[in-house]
Each structure stands twice: as C-alpha cells, then as structure tokens.
Amino acid sequence: MTKTALITGATSGIGRATAHEFAKHGIHLILCGRRQERLHTIQQALSKQTQVHTLNFDVRDKDATFNAITSLPDDFKTIDILINNAGNAHGLDPIQSGNIDDWDAMMDINVKGLLYVSKAIIPQMTERKSGHIINIGSSAGKEVYPKGNVYCGSKHAVLAITEGMRIDLNPFGIKVTAINPGLVETEFSQVRFKGDAIADNVYKGYKALQAEDIAEVIQFAISRPAHVNIADVLLFCTAQANSTIVKKDS
Numbered sequence: 001m002t003k004t005a006l007i008t009g010a011t012s013g014i015g016r017a018t019a020h021e022f023a024k025h026g027i028h029l030i031l032c033g034r035r036q037e038r039l040h041t042i043q044q045a046l047s048k049q050t051q052v053h054t055l056n057f058d059v060r061d062k063d064a065t066f067n068a069i070t071s072l073p074d075d076f077k078t079i080d081i082l083i084n085n086a087g088n089a090h091g092l093d094p095i096q097s098g099n100i101d102d103w104d105a106m107m108d109i110n111v112k113g114l115l116y117v118s119k120a121i122i123p124q125m126t127e128r129k130s131g132h133i134i135n136i137g138s139s140a141g142k143e144v145y146p147k148g149n150v151y152c153g154s155k156h157a158v159l160a161i162t163e164g165m166r167i168d169l170n171p172f173g174i175k176v177t178a179i180n181p182g183l184v185e186t187e188f189s190q191v192r193f194k195g196d197a198i199a200d201n202v203y204k205g206y207k208a209l210q211a212e213d214i215a216e217v218i219q220f221a222i223s224r225p226a227h228v229n230i231a232d233v234l235l236f237c238t239a240q241a242n243s244t245i246v247k248k249d250s
C-alpha cells in the first residue's frame with residue numbers, strides 16, 4: 001500500500017533530498033517549511049513522480065503547526081512516516097558570550113518545534129497502532145564540542161526525546177529512529193554563521209556528507225520489514241572522526 005510521509009524542513013538540505021528520494025519510491029509527500037516559493041518549486045518537480053501536498057508554517061508557532069496539520073485534505077490525512085528534520089544551529093560562541101536570540105531559536109525550533117509536530121501527528125499513529133517517526137539528531141547530540149553548547153544541548157534533547165518516544169510508543173508498534181549525521185554540506189552553515197564568509201570554509205578541504213547520503217539512510221530505515229526498527233544511526237564522512245577531528249587537505 002502506498003505510504004504518506006510528512007517531512008519538516010523540506011525546502012533545503014536533508015529534508016529536500018529526502019523528499020526527492022521518497023518520490024523515487026512513489027511515497028506520497030507532505031512537504032513543510034517556511035519558504036513558500038521553494039515549497040512550490042519542489043512540489044512542481046516531484047508531482048511528476050508522486051502526489052505532493054505542501055504546508056507552509058513555522059514549527060515554533062504551536063497554533064500554526066496544529067492548524068496546518070489539521071488542514072490536511074483527506075488524501076493526505078493519514079501519515080505513515082514523520083520525518084522531524086526542521087532545525088539549524090544558530091551561532092558558534094562560548095557560553096559566556098552566546099546570543100540569547102540564538103539560544104531561543106535553537107531550543108524553539110530543534111526541540112519544541114519537533115515536539116509540536118510530533119504531538120499533532122502521534123495520536124493518529126497510536127490509534128492505528130502503526131507508524132514510523134524519524135528524528136534527525138546530530139553527532140552533536142552524542143558529543144559536545146567547543147562553542148557547541150546550546151546546539152549540542154538541543155540535539156542531546158532530540159536524542160533523549162527520541163529514546164523516550166521509542167519507549168512510550170512501544171506498546172503501539174510504532175517505530176522510532178534517530179539519524180545522527182556529522183558534517184553535511186547544506187545551507188546549515190549559512191544559517192549558523194548568518195551568511196558570514198566563514199560559512200564558505202566549513203566544507204572546504206574535504207568531502208563532507210551530502211544531503212543525499214542522509215536521504216539514502218532514511219530511505220533504508222523506512223523500507224525495513226515490519227519487525228525491524230533501525231533505532232539509532234551515527235554517520236560521518238570518511239574525513240571526519242568525531243566532532244573536532246576532520247582530516248583536511250593541507
């Protein structure tokens with residue numbers, strides 16, 4: 001039977017690549033993000049392969065999140081797969097000089113936004129006793145690095161919430177997966193450094209993971225047989241050993 005997936009953060013990077021990967025497999029798509037033009041462009045492109053509906057909302061806005069998901073047309077109301085991907089780092093500063101607006105953004109989007117979207121969708125999964133939730137964490141959710149403080153905190157929270165979901169949703173047969181990538185070459189660093197030139201250097205001198213690499217892992221996770229749940233994946237590019245060791249061309 002054809003499945004329907006809702007992907008947050010589908011306008012860029014990992015979320016957009018996942019939308020393309022799922023479309024290849026005929027999965028019906030609900031694509032979410034704030035940039036309406038991009039949603040429209042991706043919908044136009046993928047509608048040739050599968051059915052696509054878009055939702056334009058900010059995951060920080062609780063009411064907008066619930067209203068958007070409630071507004072889904074009948075054909076898209078049953079969500080089999082939820083990809084909680086929307087998120088970003090904001091800033092890279094020591095804790096003593098960190099920017100409070102950056103902290104708010106990371107906790108509100110990466111943690112609370114993920115919770116709002118999940119809260120809007122989990123009841124239909126528990127009622128049907130089926131579903132698959134994939135939360136995009138990070139290597140930063142497993143290891144803290146210098147100046148990573150609040151971003152690492154937000155991703156440690158994502159990992160804890162993922163593990164809590166797996167426990168609480170176990171009686172309902174719902175799969176819960178954490179995908180935790182290291183450095184992925186997306187718009188992530190442009191957002192983190194607010195367009196500063198420093199962002200251009202983050203992926204220089206080595207081959208970082210590409211968004212498509214993560215999308216393939218997500219596709220693998222969602223295509224396992226009913227009795228298999230990929231619980232937790234940590235993936236790095238070959239040049240990266242951990243959060244602080246990256247082998248770069250000299």
Ligand code: NDP
Pocket residue numbers: 008009010011012013014015032033034035057058059060085086087088089109110113136137138139180181182183184185186187188189191211
């Ligand atoms: P991108 O910046 O390329 O994509 C981020 C996506 O999140 C965009 O589609 C953006 O859409 C969406 N988003 C951001 N803020 C909001 C918001 N307030 N409401 C709704 N949507 C929002 O980054 P990535 O693809 O790299 O990041 C995706 C996920 O992967 C994030 O959770 C990130 O933390 C995680 N990750 C990234 C890594 C990396 O090195 N790139 C490594 C490990 C994890 P829009 O602006 O249109 O709303």
Ligand code: 8X3
Pocket residue numbers: 137138139140148151181182183184243
């Ligand atoms: C993104 C990877 O190392 O920039 O989550 O935190 S890192």
